[in-house]
Amino acid sequence: MAELTSLTLKAALEGLQSKAFSAVELTQAHVEAVEAARALNAYVVETPDKALEMAKASDERRARGEAGRLEGAPLGIKDLFCTEGVESTAASKILRGFKPTYESTVTANLWRDGAVMLGKLNMDEFAMGSSNETSAWGPVANPWRAEGGNAKLTPGGSSGGSAAAVAADLCLGATATDTGGSIRQPAAFTGTVGIKPTYGRCSRWGVVAFASSLDQAGPMARTVEDAAILLTSMAGHDPKDSTSLPVETPDFASFCGKSVKGLRVGIPKEYRVDGMPAEIEQLWEQGIAWLKEAGCEIVEVSLPHTKYALPAYYIIAPAEASSNLARYDGMRYGLRVEGANLAETYEKTRAEGFGAEVKRRILIGTYVLSAGYYDAYYLKALKVRRRIADDFDQAWQKVDALLTPTAPSAAFALGQKSDDPVAMYLNDIFTVTVNLAGLPGMSVPAGLDSQGLPLGLQLIGRNLDEGTLFSLGSAIEKAADFKAKPKKWW
Amino acid sequence: MAIDAATVRKVARLARIAEPEDRLESLARELSGILNWIEQLNEVDTDGVEPLTTSVETALPMRDDVVTDGGDPARVLANAPKAEKNFFVVPKVVE
Numbered sequence: 001m002a003e004l005t006s007l008t009l010k011a012a013l014e015g016l017q018s019k020a021f022s023a024v025e026l027t028q029a030h031v032e033a034v035e036a037a038r039a040l041n042a043y044v045v046e047t048p049d050k051a052l053e054m055a056k057a058s059d060e061r062r063a064r065g066e067a068g069r070l071e072g073a074p075l076g077i078k079d080l081f082c083t084e085g086v087e088s089t090a091a092s093k094i095l096r097g098f099k100p101t102y103e104s105t106v107t108a109n110l111w112r113d114g115a116v117m118l119g120k121l122n123m124d125e126f127a128m129g130s131s132n133e134t135s136a137w138g139p140v141a142n143p144w145r146a147e148g149g150n151a152k153l154t155p156g157g158s159s160g161g162s163a164a165a166v167a168a169d170l171c172l173g174a175t176a177t178d179t180g181g182s183i184r185q186p187a188a189f190t191g192t193v194g195i196k197p198t199y200g201r202c203s204r205w206g207v208v209a210f211a212s213s214l215d216q217a218g219p220m221a222r223t224v225e226d227a228a229i230l231l232t233s234m235a236g237h238d239p240k241d242s243t244s245l246p247v248e249t250p251d252f253a254s255f256c257g258k259s260v261k262g263l264r265v266g267i268p269k270e271y272r273v274d275g276m277p278a279e280i281e282q283l284w285e286q287g288i289a290w291l292k293e294a295g296c297e298i299v300e301v302s303l304p305h306t307k308y309a310l311p312a313y314y315i316i317a318p319a320e321a322s323s324n325l326a327r328y329d330g331m332r333y334g335l336r337v338e339g340a341n342l343a344e345t346y347e348k349t350r351a352e353g354f355g356a357e358v359k360r361r362i363l364i365g366t367y368v369l370s371a372g373y374y375d376a377y378y379l380k381a382l383k384v385r386r387r388i389a390d391d392f393d394q395a396w397q398k399v400d401a402l403l404t405p406t407a408p409s410a411a412f413a414l415g416q417k418s419d420d421p422v423a424m425y426l427n428d429i430f431t432v433t434v435n436l437a438g439l440p441g442m443s444v445p446a447g448l449d450s451q452g453l454p455l456g457l458q459l460i461g462r463n464l465d466e467g468t469l470f471s472l473g474s475a476i477e478k479a480a481d482f483k484a485k486p487k488k489w490w
Numbered sequence: 491m492a493i494d495a496a497t498v499r500k501v502a503r504l505a506r507i508a509e510p511e512d513r514l515e516s517l518a519r520e521l522s523g524i525l526n527w528i529e530q531l532n533e534v535d536t537d538g539v540e541p542l543t544t545s546v547e548t549a550l551p552m553r554d555d556v557v558t559d560g561g562d563p564a565r566v567l568a569n570a571p572k573a574e575k576n577f578f579v580v581p582k583v584v585e
Contacts (some may be wrong), residue, residue, distance in 0.1 A: 101565035199545045213544045239553065243546050311528040322505060329506070331580050333569035342581045347508035359507055363498070363517070364524060366505040377528070382541030384534050389542055421520065422527050438545020463545075 004029040005169040006485075009073055009226035012172055016062065016072045023062070023072030027055035027116050030074040034118055034170050039490040042155075042164040044079055044137045045087050045120040054116040061114060070233055071114030076171035078162050079120040080127055081107050081217075082206040086117075090208040091135040092125045094328045094335045094353025104206025105238045106175060106217050113233045118171050121161030125355045126325065127182055127210045130427040132160030133418050134357040142190060142411050143168040143486035147452035150489070153411040156186030156427075162220045163190040167486055173221040173230045177207060179214045180313055181407075181431025184443035187220055188406035188456030191445040191484060193227045193473070194220040198464050199438035200245035201231075203238030211320035212243075214313075214435040224444060224473040228252035231466065247464065255470035261295030263472065266399035270306035271430055273408065279449045280405045287403055287446055287457045290479035291472065299399050303391040308384050309433040310425060315368050315381035316436070321358075322365025328353060360421065389437040392460075401468050404430050406443040406456035434460055442469045445482040454484065492522040 004026050007015065015021055031048040051074060058072040082088045082100035089095040103111070111117070124134040131154040132140045142155040143164055155164040159176035163186035166174050176183045178196035187194030195218045202217040209215065219230035232252045238244040267288060272281070288298055330336035330349035337348040354362070368377035395402065408429055417424045434441040440463075443456040457476060461469045493501075495514035498521065502509040509517060563576040572579035 098569050101568050239551070242550050243544065245546065246551070305534065308531055308534055311531050314524065314528055315531075326506075330571060332578055334571070336571035338581070342583055343506070344508075345581050346506040347503075350506055351508035354507065359509075360517075360520065360524075362505050362507065363501050363521060367493070367497070367501045367521070367525075370501065370504060379541055380531055380536060382543060383536035383539040384531055386539050386542035387534060387536065389545065421524055436542075436545075 005033045008223050009172040023055040023058040027051050027074045030118055037170050037490050040141050040164050041138050042140050042161045043119040044122045047119045051116050051118050058114050068114030073172050074116040074118050076118050076121045076165045076174040078159055078175050079123055080177050080208045090126050091123045093136045098333055105203035106234045109233055121165055123161055124158035125358050127158040128357050128361055129157040130424050132157040134355055139414050140164045144453055151413045154414050156189035158182040159186045163192055166192045166220050173226055176220045177217050179210050180435050181428035183218050184431045185407045187443040189411040191454030192220050193224050193444055195227050195442040197466050198440045200243050201235045203241040203244045205238055205240040209324040211317040224477045225253055225256040228256050228470045252470050255467040256474040258471040260471050260475045264297045264299050264399040265291050266299050266301035266395050266402045268301050268303045270303050271404045276408055283447050283455050284405050294475045301395045305387045305391050309388050312381040312384040313432045315377050318361040318365030319369050319378050322362045385436045392437045396462050401472055402460040404458045406458040410449045410453040440466045442473050444473045444476045446480045494518055
């Protein structure tokens with residue numbers, strides 16, 4: 001029943017509702033697809049027994065007339081989310097074998113609404129990476145390949161497993177997280193939709209922490225409406241996360257397909273960066289034309305501090321990470337490598353447990369927070385962060401949303417950028433500003449480049465105004481009519 | 491600002507990560523490359539700008555000071571590398 005896996009989430013929910021198929025049938029089709037796609041390395045833990053058990057319980061709930069919003073929908077879960085009794089490693093050796101005795105709030109919300117878990121999705125170690133190559137369990141391969149080539153491409157990162165699984169029909173949708181672009185860049189690289197909601201929309205409780213003031217969970221899906229359905233379930237106030245916003249969650253799907261006539265959309269001139277491929281520039285122009293045709297007013301705006309967002313991020317995120325990752329000391333969970341004394345046990349445990357990029361970021365973070373450098377680096381970065389947030393506040397005086405490219409390139413080959421950390425960091429040049437300011441950002445697939453690889457456009461909105469992004473996103477989706485799928489090679 | 495092997499040794503010690511001596515030079519080069527790129531922040535005029543630590547600028551919520559969880563040592567210890575009689579077993583700290 002291969003066709004069951006290529007349904008949109010919305011169509012699958014309708015099929016379940018009309019009893020065209022059962023949750024067990026839908027889940028079985030996905031379990032088989034997951035097993036047949038191991039060459040992609042998208043899943044790091046498969047939970048077929050749990051999935052079928054959850055599907056059976058879902059069919060029973062539906063029969064009793066107790067169907068939830070996501071009743072019977074098989075989903076993939078990024079390995080950054082703690083799942084009770086199911087190994088959760090954040091793709092790090094230091095957490096090998098860690099089985100949480102609790103469930104993250106976001107995943108608990110999905111199960112509350114009837115969803116089914118297919119397994120845990122690969123990612124960059126502790127979400128630190130833009131190509132999935134820092135995973136301790138090996139990189140994910142993008143289901144997309146360049147026309148006429150068979151080189152393995154990156155699915156992007158850090159939510160590369162989520163992106164690949166959604167693009168290759170290995171789940172109806174997936175959870176992901178975004179600290180500097182980790183939902184939106186992989187969405188762009190795989191022709192999928194991803195939204196990072198406003199900071200505080202989704203609870204961070206039970207999500208392995210990377211940089212707490214930037215981390216935010218969000219969905220990846222095959223359509224804008226599917227992403228809206230998922231986010232409606234994932235979001236909501238949680239007293240267990242003190243930064244969770246005490247606001248109502250709207251029905252985000254109700255914004256999809258709404259008229260965007262009269263909306264003012266800003267085009268930030270600073271996003272025209274040197275060396276950006278002409279195809280991405282053209283796609284951006286195309287996106288502007290689509291929104292104009294849909295009745296939007298296009299306004300040029302300026303975000304003058306854009307180029308400083310990445311360097312500020314590479315102080316703030318490592319600083320927070322160095323503090324957050326101090327908990328991996330080999331005492332209470334995870335790996336322990338015994339040394340001659342306590343200090344040596346810590347040092348050996350962390351040397352063996354963490355990969356190269358994670359160590360690099362912990363060292364940078366420790367350095368910028370150390371005595372004598374705190375003001376010059378960390379405090380300076382926080383002041384620049386205020387400047388960046390102020391830029392957006394200025395823009396919101398003139399416009400309702402912003403349109404930019406999502407990433408400065410299409411998917412690149414695995415191994416192509418792994419030797420140069422700064423070149424890798426530049427992947428997030430268009431996405432990272434949004435995390436620093438806490439704003440919602442969405443990537444929508446908008447076309448293919450000359451090699452047949454997907455490209456995405458990014459929409460940025462005001463705080464808590466995901467609704468406008470869903471309306472604009474569905475307008476772009478409709479105009480782009482993006483139907484391309486990766487040719488199956490796995 | 492370039493950082494040298496001695497600084498990397500010190501920072502690695504602060505971060506409790508064992509870095510072998512023969513890695514210090516190359517790490518110093520890598521980290522210096524990143525820090526040099528970060529230096530461009532000095533171009534930004536931040537006089538009188540308040541640091542922004544979080545995008546959610548609200549007071550921390552208060553709750554009643556009551557026990558909401560606990561009394562479940564088996565779950566707390568379930569992932570411990572070493573545990574005994576409801577305690578984590580750790581290397582000797584006091585001589």
